[in-house]
Amino acid sequence: MIIxxxxxLVAGVLCGQFIFDTNTINIFSNVSDYALYILMFAVGISVGTNKQVFRKLKEYHIKIVIIPFGIIVGSIVGGFICSILLKKPLNESLSIASGLGWYSLSGVLLTNLGGAQLGTLAFLSNIMRELFSFLSIPFVAKHFNKYTAIAPAAATSEDTTLPMIMKYTSADVAVMAVINGVICSAFVPVLINFFFNLF
Amino acid sequence: MVILIIMAIGIFIGYKYFNEKYSGLNGKIQILCTALLIFSMGVSLGSRPEFFSELATLGFESVIFSLIPIICSIFPVYFLTKKFLDKKKEAKK
Structure with missing residues (x-):
């Protein structure tokens, strides 16, 4: 998926820079809205079809939320630290960190809210979060505990990084990874809108 | 907000009516839409003449914006799961 x-991304950038005229570029900005709607609908169907998720939800009950809770709080604190280190506006930093690795959505949302440059930064930061998750999951699973292997992956733990989590932990943790991914993903658009408009 | 409503409708349909033999197709649609989204984003980024000069700064910033939230996520999840989830397992043993 990451490939x-x-x-x-590279094809889009090259087309935008060298090939497409202004009209074609405008068409693609409309197309991306509809593609996002279809994507969200399809993702919703995946979540709804996965009945195991609902069973696990009943088994762990409220305890299931401690993983996404830790991830969201940690990521926001991380965004706050980035804001100080890079001298970026707090609302932008917190919104980027609220992407939780979901690069396509956070990129599109922040392009709409704050312009193309902020959107690019959100996209790149969150695609790198996914990339570094792949690399860090084996290390985290070994040196912390197997649940913590979900933490770097955040919202991506339900799809792209799931095979990696499954490989280095257990099926049990993989189901929790799916649930975590669903919860984190549901919060991404809410958090981005909230933090961007907060300050 | 519209996105969340659409997703909720998807979850409802997936849970109630969706035939699982189409889940492969559903997965392909997701990949296609994601690729299209990213391509469109690339187009809007690349249409800015100053894009390549910005990339050098953005590349460095995005590494910081990915690594620090990852590190900050690991510790709370580790301490929370150690306190609440590992204990439950020990009790079962």
């Missing part, structure tokens, strides 16, 4: 993403 498809990178190819699409």
């Amino acid at each position: 498809i993403a990178l190819i699409s």
Whole structure:
């Protein structure tokens, strides 16, 4: 998936810079809205079809939320630290960190809210979060505990990084990773809108 | 907000009516839409003449914006799961 993403990005940039005229560029900004709607609908169907998620939800009950809770709080604190280190506006930093690794959505949302440069930064930061998750999951699973292997992956733990989590932990943790991914993903658009408009 | 409503409708349909033999197709649609989204984003980024000069700064900033939230996520999840989830397992043993 990450390879498809990178190819699409590079192809898009090259087309935008060298090939497309202004009209075609405008068409693509409309297309991206509809693609996002279809994507969210399809993701919703995936979540709804996965009945195991609902069973685990009943089993762990409220305790299931401690992983996404830790991830969201940690990421926001991380965004706050980035804001100080890079001298960026707090609302932008917290919104970027609220992407939780979901690069396509956070990129599009923050392009709409704050312009192309902020959107690019959100996209790159969150695609790198996914990339570094791949690399850090084996290390975290070994040196912390197996649940913590979900933490770097955040919202991506339900799809792209799931195979990696499954490989280095257990099926049990993988189901929790799916649930975590669903909860984190649901919070991404809410948190981005909230933090961007807060300050 | 519209996005969340659309997603909720998807979850409802997936839970109630969706035939699982189409889940492969559903997965492909997701990949296609994601690729299209990212391509469109690339187009809007690349249409800015100053894009390549910005990339040098943005590349460094995005590494910081990915690593620090990852590190900050690991510790709370570790302490919370150690306190609440590992204990439950020990009790079961």
